[in-house]
Amino acid sequence: MYTYNDFDTKAVRDRVAQFRAQVARRIDGSLTEDEFKPLRLMNGLYLQLHAYMLRVAIPYGTLNSRQMRQLAMIGDRWDRGYGHFTTRQNIQFNWPKLQDVPDMLDALADVGMHAIQTSGNTIRNVTADHFAGAAADELLDPRPVAELLRQWSTDHPEFQFLPRKFKIAVTGAPNDRAVTKAHDIGLRMVERDGVTGVEVIIGGGLGRTPMIGKVVRDFLPLEDLLPYVEAIVSVYNILGRRDNKYKARIKITVHEHGIEEMRSRIETRFQEIRPDFKGVDQELLAQIRTHFEPPAWLSLDQSDFDKAYASNPVFRSWCDTNLADHRNPDYAIVTVSVKKHGAVPGDATGDQMRALADIAETFAHDELRISHVQNVILPHVPKAHLFQVWQALRDADLATANIGLVSDIIACPGMDYCALATARSIPVAQQISTRFEELKAEHDVGPLQIKISGCINACGHHHVAHIGILGLDRAGAESYQITLGGDATETAAVGQRAGPGFSADDIVPAIERLVLGYLDLRDDPSEDFLTAFRRLGPEPFQALLYPDAQTAA
């Protein structure tokens, strides 16, 4: 995996030293809060409802065991013994004290991590397919490109004061697991006549005006990637609105100017700057690629796995739900559910993080990933080790077999932590997953994505959920609005509002009616919720949600 060169290491250390001095000056009174706030945000430090929060970037979601152990240590020593994995492949610590944050940042720097550009109107942590480098369906590992973009965008002088935050996602596979169509720029590797290039998508985004991104270039040669992305950001930097924060994202620029005008401006800018890229970026990319070489694959006897799979139904159920196809048929990709029924989606204790680190180190080529679905991935597990991995996960309370099912819910922090929230999200997720565990219904229901946001900012991706839940405030009471038919994949769609909101007491029963009712609506068990919704349209689902309204109408 990518390791910092001397320049990166020094830059990160310098930033910590600089922030340490700023914190000291804030505490001794030489910096006011107004002066300090932008400085702390530049270093990933937010103020939430009842504490500070430190957001740490996990570039393209990739970690090794040493980094994971350090995150556990940081959580234990300076926080309350846990961390929260987010939809942006970040980890957040919810209880740091201001005076400890420089030490936390130094501890991160010890393992090549930082919190730079996790906030502000900059190019944020570049996210990538969490199965990158491992997936059977992948054309090309997207992480070298993500790393190139990270290096190019970090502290890029032209792009520190964009009209608004800017998010880039990259995938190397046709099955889009990186939600590329809901990002400011989405990059998808595609193949044409045996050559791999990039499909460039712009103007996707969630928040108060959800938009699905549009293709601005259907095939871009890989060597043009950096100048082309720079052209996009540069056109946006000029055209993007600075008069209204809510209209400042590139999705609005694309909406107001149209994709044709955007394309022609981007192409013009691209032609202007292309000659300045004399191949240094390609040398850098080639050099970065050497850090992403696949591990030396093992070829091991799998008979123990086959035996355990045949004889142990609990293990089998976990395999059937939590494994994905690896590019090497002797391997599997393991998704570790950080969503035990009733638990907080994405919260992992220090002990759990250490257990994951140990498992990765012992059995899985020392690699871990964080997914935007708030789970942890072991990308390279030899099938011969799967039974031992599962046993170790079970000992750490991490062997829940629910990936892709009702209880694999995305939930933003919501009002339990977030100062912007209009309603709680986590308790709703906890109640839904507890309820479906009681009903023992989720394996029968099959693939279903529920995503919850605690306000219109949509950090919980509710717009692109099969069932989205948005928590609002109606005259002082929580009111939950349901959207149906959203899709986060290559067939991305924004969900449609189902109808009036539900109170905190009514939302879980409403979801139960909807999901159990779908079992009667589907053609047969192979027709998943989204497919059934697309075939039938919203009405039968609305009838499930609002049984009384039907008679009135």
Added chain:
Amino acid sequence: MAKSEHNVISGNHLLGGHVVYWTADQSWSDALADALVLAPKDAADQLAVAGTTQSVAVGAEVCPVSLDGGAIRPITRRDAIKLNGPSPQVLTHVPSFAATAIAAE
């Protein structure tokens, strides 16, 4: 501005980040019981004064409260969560957290 009959001012401690309340002696306390209760007409003035003490606390804001037999209680869920911390079920994995029921329930 303040719509409620009774209000207090909450902020976050500069160092710890924890919630503190503005008191009658123009300082900050960890206890809601110590908070200065304000009529709507006084809230803005006191908020401005509280805002001058940013070496102690930041993020000062007005919170509506009710007076229940003399005890001050937050009215909104947001302020209840500020006072008591996240919903108890959200902190089941945090042994050190003394989760208390949310006062506004």
